[in-house]
Amino acid sequence: MSADDSLVSISDLEVHFEDTSMMNAMVPSWLGDRIGIEAEPTVRAVDDISLDIDENDVIALVGESGCGKTTLGKAAVGLQRPTGGSIEYRGNDIWDIREGKSDADITFEEIRRSLQIIHQDPGAALNPYRSVLDNLAVPLKRWSPHLNYEERRNRILNMLKRTGISPPEDYAERYVHQLSGGEQQRVALIRALLVEPDVILADEAVSALDVSLRIGVMDLFLEMQEVFDTSFVFISHDLANARYLAGKSGGRIAVMYLGEIVEIGTADEIIHDPQHPYTKVLRWATPILDPEQAEEAMRESPPVRKIDIPDATNPPSGCRFHTRCPEAREACRQEAPELYETEEGEHHRTKCFRELEDHEYWRSPEITDDAEEATTADGTTATDEARS
Numbered sequence: 001m002s003a004d005d006s007l008v009s010i011s012d013l014e015v016h017f018e019d020t021s022m023m024n025a026m027v028p029s030w031l032g033d034r035i036g037i038e039a040e041p042t043v044r045a046v047d048d049i050s051l052d053i054d055e056n057d058v059i060a061l062v063g064e065s066g067c068g069k070t071t072l073g074k075a076a077v078g079l080q081r082p083t084g085g086s087i088e089y090r091g092n093d094i095w096d097i098r099e100g101k102s103d104a105d106i107t108f109e110e111i112r113r114s115l116q117i118i119h120q121d122p123g124a125a126l127n128p129y130r131s132v133l134d135n136l137a138v139p140l141k142r143w144s145p146h147l148n149y150e151e152r153r154n155r156i157l158n159m160l161k162r163t164g165i166s167p168p169e170d171y172a173e174r175y176v177h178q179l180s181g182g183e184q185q186r187v188a189l190i191r192a193l194l195v196e197p198d199v200i201l202a203d204e205a206v207s208a209l210d211v212s213l214r215i216g217v218m219d220l221f222l223e224m225q226e227v228f229d230t231s232f233v234f235i236s237h238d239l240a241n242a243r244y245l246a247g248k249s250g251g252r253i254a255v256m257y258l259g260e261i262v263e264i265g266t267a268d269e270i271i272h273d274p275q276h277p278y279t280k281v282l283r284w285a286t287p288i289l290d291p292e293q294a295e296e297a298m299r300e301s302p303p304v305r306k307i308d309i310p311d312a313t314n315p316p317s318g319c320r321f322h323t324r325c326p327e328a329r330e331a332c333r334q335e336a337p338e339l340y341e342t343e344e345g346e347h348h349r350t351k352c353f354r355e356l357e358d359h360e361y362w363r364s365p366e367i368t369d370d371a372e373e374a375t376t377a378d379g380t381t382a383t384d385e386a387r388s
């Protein structure tokens with residue numbers, strides 16, 4: 001790893017899912033047409049994403065359901081194979097290593113150890129037939145085989161205590177169903193931390209918890225992030241959670257829409273100075289961010305022209321948000337914007353032509369609802385689809 005290498009470097013990432021269902025695999029398209037089975041189209045879950053995760057970094061991925069957060073997160077920790085672009089861990093291409101195409105002196109197993117994941121349902125990662133102690137001993141036996149039983153036990157009890165699970169001796173003997181949701185999530189966090197990872201992906205890890213418990217678990221995550229110098233990628237559909245996590249840690253929020261990152265910046269930049277029209281929609285939909293203005297804001301209509309989210313199998317051409325964007329102009333339909341640096345923030349970027357003073361956007365006509373005929377990436381229009 002050279003001094004410039006990030007911990008994880010994502011470049012031009014693309015993850016498309018082909019349909020692999022048995023029915024589609026077994027029925028040839030000519031027969032499918034005759035008997036009325038249509039081949040499922042490709043889902044464009046993630047497109048054109050470049051993102052670096054540095055040492056001690058905190059990134060909160062936020063966006064509507066289905067926008068690709070989990071797919072991006074899983075790709076970042078080597079659990080989802082990209083269909084395009086690359087994912088590097090400390091300067092080494094993860095998938096080249098997995099396929100034996102690299103002479104790097106690190107194995108795929110070691111990379112997977114360094115990149116851990118915590119799921120929304122912590123119970124899924126824990127064996128219900130084993131005690132907490134036995135569950136937590138599994139990663140230690142594998143990755144720290146030099147430890148004897150007593151050393152393992154002490155390390156686990158110590159972690160239980162540090163994460164507020166007390167008395168640890170009592171909890172160590174309990175089964176998973178004898179823990180509350182918050183306690184299960186703490187145990188899942190310990191399980192991930194015990195292997196001393198560089199990055200932990202926490203996928204909606206606090207969403208299922210009561211609001212009263214949520215802050216405590218988020219605080220614990222941030223405390224552990226600092227103590228262990230671990231980088232965290234938090235996935236959340238809730239901008240308020242993202243703000244809390246990125247705000248307290250000095251991290252970044254990345255806003256996703258239909259498979260792309262449309263804006264990235266500090267919590268302050270995203271909450272108080274959003275540049276992308278879609279970020280403004282998310283901001284509007286999260287009145288808790290600004291309780292004083294909440295009532296007034298909720299009386300206003302949402303800052304979008306259309307509520308419906310386009311289909312990820314055939315996203316709109318140009319800027320994917322143009323079909324809903326109140327600021328959309330003809331140029332947005334024709335050309336796809338890149339992530340442009342904003343004037344104010346060093347790391348604040350937005351995927352919107354409005355950021356460029358001299359772009360064709362400013363000279364092109366506005367898209368109005370009446371005039372609109374959204375063109376999708378494959379060149380079809382809504383009318384084409386209705387006709388077919």
Ligand SMILES: Nc1ncnc2c1ncn2[C@@H]1O[C@H](COP(=O)(O)OP(=O)(O)OP(=O)(O)O)[C@@H](O)[C@H]1O
Nearest residue numbers: 017043045064065066067068069070071072237312
């Ligand atoms: N294994 C898969 N096969 C086919 N399509 C998939 C697969 N995994 C995800 N998708 C599709 O990819 C898109 C992105 O899904 P993803 O789970 O990454 O979104 P998300 O933002 O995490 O959603 P949520 O917040 O609901 O979990 C969705 O349209 C989803 O249906």
